[in-house]
Amino acid sequence: MASTETHDTPGLFRRVMESEHGFLALVLIVLVVGLGLATDRFLTGSNAVAILHQSSLVLIVAVGMTLLLITAEVDISVGASLAFASCIVMATINATGSIALGALAGVAFGAGIGLINALVTTVLRVNSLIGTIAMMMMLNGGVYLFTREAVQNHHQLPLFPKIATGFIAGIPVPVLIAAVVAAVGWIALSRTRIGRLFLATGANPRATRLSGYSPERFKTVAFVVTGALVGLAAVVLASLLNAGQPTAGQGFELTVIAAVLLGGTSLMGGRGTVLGTILAVLILKVIDNGIILLRWNQDLQIIVPGIVLILALYMDQRKRGHHAG
Amino acid sequence: MPDKTKQAPALRVSGLTKRFPGVLALDDVSLEVHSGEVLALLGENGAGKSTLIKMLAGVYVPDGGTIETKGQERHFTSPADALAAGIKVVFQEIALVPEFTVAENIFLEDHLAGRFGKVGWREIRRRAAEIFERAGFDIDPDAKVRDLPISQQQLVEISRALAHEAEIVIMDEPTSSLTPAEVRHLFQVIERLKSLGIAIIYVSHKLEEIFEIADHCTVLRDGRWVSSKPTAEHTNASLVTDMVGREITDMFPRTDRTPGETLVKVEGLSTRRLLKDLSFDVRAGEVVGFFGLMGAGRTELAKALVGYDPISEGTIRIADKPLSPHDTRTGKALGIGLLSEDRKEEGLMLDTSVTRNMTLATLDRFTKAGFVDTAAETKAAQGYTDRFRIKMARLDQAIRTLSGGNQQKVLLSRWLMHGLKVIVLDEPTRGIDVGAKAEIFALIDELAAEGFAVILMTSEMPELLGLSDRIFVLSGGRITGSFDRAGATQEGVLDAAIK
């Protein structure tokens, strides 16, 4: 052991870079330290809460998207579905006076959209990138058939706004929801049979089929889980905006997919972790937050993540190329 | 003849060495080849053959040693340098532009540089035709390369060598995807090249080919030179010993075994694309070989048998139960599984660990309440790696890093761990070293002796004849011949295969 240490002295940096999430963790640390030095308003409790709060919506859906990308499929319709589902949530609560029914309707709607996406992909054999872009278009248009304007809060249930703006033990409720989703996703992917088979489906669908499984079934599950999580996020969003917004969620799918890719999940499937996704969501949201704190031009909030994404994928490829060589 | 030896060899390599991070890929290797001569370069995977030819092609720069052509020392820093020195390598992965015509590909460099100017089109066609004439090739210079079979694409590559007046042509496993007729034609081409005074380095591990066309053999093992001898001084066994480093007494061991109950009963099996009305039985403790040329339906049958591909007519019964619904889930439950011919596309999860590759089919057994018991999983995987002597550093290393033979053993373990009754092996030794081949042959015999029904799909005649208890020959999706072990001959089988 000692001899390899001395043999490989520039080792620590290299080991960090080559470990599964070392690079992401390093980027996050550099960002946090850098911003902490640049402005004294960054390293405060309230700012940490704000960053986590903002991360929660993206993270909830990104956990599902991680599973989906691992099976080598993608869902571009999550943003459009989020907006539609938020209208469904609010309209259902208005009609029934029950938050539980509203949440159920939102989750069922999202899961239903996921199921349709899955069927289009696995039965009609339409490439999921194209199929879900089509779904996005249908949802973007369809939501206006459902409502021409924002669905307002007519029920005024006191508990409803608390879903997004409440705190439990000093932690915002959406952060708790996202944490539970991420923890379940993490365990499911790394420890359970179905997580294993998601990975196998993406790594080699034919080998998975030859081994006596149906890759289509796992893809379907991943689509439905992603959709259901969109529905869950829609409950939070409706509460946050105190309205169902047909125009919300624009570009949301890009943020989610960028985070998942940044987190080391392969677009080709078969590789990815929820931990990577968590780190990546935090990185993107810390960048967002930093740009506002430093009073930089807000357009950079879109530009910078683009640059970070390219850099991260480049580093990842180099790392993998090195292993292969 | 005598003046040939006095002449400087067409190519002389002395003390060539190449190091990669952590590996000495080639260590002090020397060889020479004369004009008009075929040198066979032999060795198992990882022996250093491809490193050596990549240095001759100018892809890698050597860390030590010299390369001389006709007595002159050469330093290549790019493939263009090697070509300029008269060395042309025909790689396994053919490097032609599929959308260009044959003639354009032959003069690709000049074509791209626009060196022929306006009259170029006619000029390059004329010159391409001239080369085909000289070499005796029957190729249309105007055909698009993508429309040509691999065998003809190889000839286009060789024509490129001739167009550049190459004096040394290196062929890397040229017959790996050719039909027997195409192999015959290639050998005629090689004879022709010899007569034109071209030196040829022929990389292969199909020993019967070596004995047919090579004048000399150089064997490498683990990056080192082992032997250089005229082919006439070698026997099959001596070559294998040089390559593997130990003596392999019996390529095809055979345990005495008596067939048991019928495990596979196929009646009137047809698929929409190819297979027509196939009927046969396979019993426990039996190896049944299916032979066929490319496109005869071997792989189609293999995939239909395990429920992977749909069938249009007929029935498949495994241990007396119908394979219905016709899917791999049912197949696995009834106890039939396939080891695919295409390890990369249909077998391996390349970036996944050895353990996870091995336990893919058996995951349910290691699952408790939805969670995978990784300790039990690792223990089981360790058992199989020990039993099959799978060479690797750690169980959690990516399977990509293992050799083809070891990868194949992992995939075989995937099914053995699950416990099948019937195993379908489609080209189980494709791309595998001689040493590992012998081990897999022994394993197939062992499986049959344990009571497995083994269905072997192969295009390798020695393998077919050496392993099978009974043989069926496929051609155009039909069974065109059946033989028992005693009655099977190479001629009889080939005869049925071209019916």
Place this chain on the structure above:
Amino acid sequence: MKATTRRISALAIAVGVTASGAWAQETPKRIGYIVNYATHEWYQNVIKGMEARADELGIEVEVIDANLDIAKQVAAAEDFMARQIDVLVMTPVNEQGVVPIVRRAKADGVPLVIEGNPVPGMQTMVAICDYDTGYSAGVVAGEMLKGEGDDAPRVMNVGLPLLSATILRSQGFMDGIQTIYPEAEMVHDLDGGGNPDRAQEVSSAALAADSDIDVIYGINDSSALGGLQAWRAAGLPEDDLLVVGTGSEGLAFLNEMQTEGPFKIEAAMFPEKIGYTLVDTAVSLFQGEDLPEHVVSPTTAVTFDEVGQFYSYDGTSRQIQWDGINALPVPEACMKYASDL
């Protein structure tokens, strides 16, 4: 059916040409409105106001939605002109893009009223005064804070710096509040995109940086509400906060005001009144009256107590109170225009 109406209008024109004197005092029969984006609540209320006024006058209003597509808008205008519409009203998708329509309408003698933003070469435009709207809200906000004896207010502006109209509103608000508190300060100047989700996001980040804020001003209701929701999500106390929205575009501000929380002032723009004014202006133009280039539609800052003068609200829909709105003074010109920026 269609053919008949066309023949009749052709006849009417023929009659009109011969008896030109009498023609001038008639009201138009049909007004065509090409809205840029009918999905938005704001424009739905503009259309409601148009229809209400047109009903009173016995005029038929036909609406086509360009849906933010300039090509669609041009095609719709050509269609209306081909069908001999009496007056054309248009909210431009793009001010430069509709210039050819303006020229063509002038050439063909079709009266054209532009809504919202000025177009080069236009005859007349109906629009509110953005600066004045913000200004009046700023003054009311200042007075309200003064009544509670607060120090110099710190303002978070949830703005939209892309559009001159919304910049004017924010400027007007700050200038208005500074008439009471000269040292009032804009602490955060944000780009909330004009939509609630983006507004919420940027406000959250800004509040994390500095939450010592007394007033949230939103350039529209979505922005103000997004800012307010960000405030709530950050767990900040609502007792001393004042939220000022702009637009009175839909139900959201009414809902929020009814809770008697921090949303106390709305800079109301009365989209229904714009529709009303559009029809009146169209009639005047048709009758050949001389009109200013900018016909102002009135706005005012409204507190919760006053809101009933203008809107009645039953929880699911609002009804405009025309008496209240029509009683508002209409200024001749705005305090500040986009050209002054």
